[in-house]
Amino acid sequence: MALPPAKQIQEKLFSRNVRIFYSESKKPNKAMKDTLAEQPQNFWYFNNGITILSEKVTLLKEDKKIILKNPQIINGCQTISTIGENRPSDSCLFAKIVEIGDSLINQELIDGIIEANNRQTPVDERMLKSNHPLQVRLQRHLETLGYYFERKEGQFREERAKSSRINALKCVKNIDLIKCNLAIIKLPHTSHAHEDDLFSSHFSDVFKDKKTPLDYLIPYIIWDYISRIGKNYRGEKRKRFHKLASFHVLRVIYDHCSDLNNNLKLNELFKKLNSKSFEFNESPVKQLFDIIYKKYEKSKFVDVDSGQRDFFKHKDTYKVVSESVPAYLKREIENLFEN
Structure with a gap:
């Protein structure tokens, strides 16, 4: 069976991950690289591991394999990327696998799992709401109108580097769009609320x-x-x-x-x-x-x-x-x- 390029597999695996566009220069990445280079046998103890959502999980005990249907890594993008770059030979990684059933039916459960997993370490409200179905749908619709709706910080920059089609679109940051809509739905002073408040208290208003x-x-x-x-x-x-x-x-x-x-x-x-x-x-x-x-x-x-x-x-x-x-x-x- 022919497999798609590794980069396509990675993008599909991480499409629900709110941290996917974090810069590679962030401190956690450097710490992980140092551990993999100097103490690879201790990586298991120093890392929080990853969380994988899957519509169906099949355990093959005799073959010692796990088959995952439509897997999504929702927490651990930096970890996986760093491991992929450094290729350690003597490291282990903890993985939590959650069987979620039909992702279209259980969207509310999925959103709850993503938010809960990412609240354990600092993630702002804008990132937590980045995969909300209404934002994902709006991004898809605005592309047909000539605009790229940026749900995650750095997303437009990342995507236009890979596609001339995306590069031709006008970028609309979700933070600006929510402020504009709030100004006409409520009152303009609400547009000056803290970013976390915009995406927590006012998200459902917009x-x-x-x-x-x-x-x-x-x-x-x-x-x-x-x-x-x-x-x-x-x-x-x-x-x-x-x-x-x-x-x-x-x-x-x-x-x-x-x-x-x-x-x-x-x-x-x-x-x-x-x-x-x-x-x-x-x-x-x-x-x-x-x-x-x-x-x-x-x-x-x-x-x-x-x-x-x-x-x-x-x-x-x-x-x-x-x-x-x-x-x-x-x-x-x-x-x-x-x-």
Whole structure:
């Protein structure tokens, strides 16, 4: 039987592993390499081992073999990679094998096992949620629209190095997408929550079964336009300001542009935003940045030590900003995508 290349086997084995894109220069890897080189017989004692999920486990006692159906290594990517690079001849490794049955039926159980295994050592919430079915599905759908949805840190860099098709896509980091969607679902100050809170407390606010890919993507595309306009506006005086203010600008635009809240127009709007001939009207965006900056300078929410971030994390900031948007500017925003 012809086997696929080793690299393909490795990618399939580790596709559920939240740590797969960790840099090879991380300290645990160096420690493992040192043990394998200097004390290979002690590797069993110094390493936590690996965890393997399998839909079916068959034990062949006479042959001393174990047959695994659709195996997935969910914890131990660094260990396996390091062993593969160093090829020790006198080392043993502990492996825990969990029979999970049909992976499509038992997805909730699988997610629970992955989270439990990876909480024993520091893994942030973004990584723990990286294999959530809604994120995996969104990644697949966005590729058909010309975007690469990065579920794991460094994933896009890793994938585009192997594929010219991936290299042609525009990268959307899940951390940015969740912030944009939170700004319009709840209030903009929630977009400034700690990253762990975004993926633990607010993940279910953003990711829903009933949402379409464009429901997620269009807020991100508009936010990206806003961020680029803000970055090039008013220079050094507002060096960090545009990034913090961009989510409030996005929310104002969503509140006053009816096209963005009309599902029947999302396909047409997506085509327009991605057209080479489309020119985003910068004037309303710049005016909104000016309004927000003036409110920031006069704000009673600002603490001397925490400054801008304190202002944008305050729950009442958006109310102050939205009440300051004049009627003529609201009309401009309503027609923002009419050109």
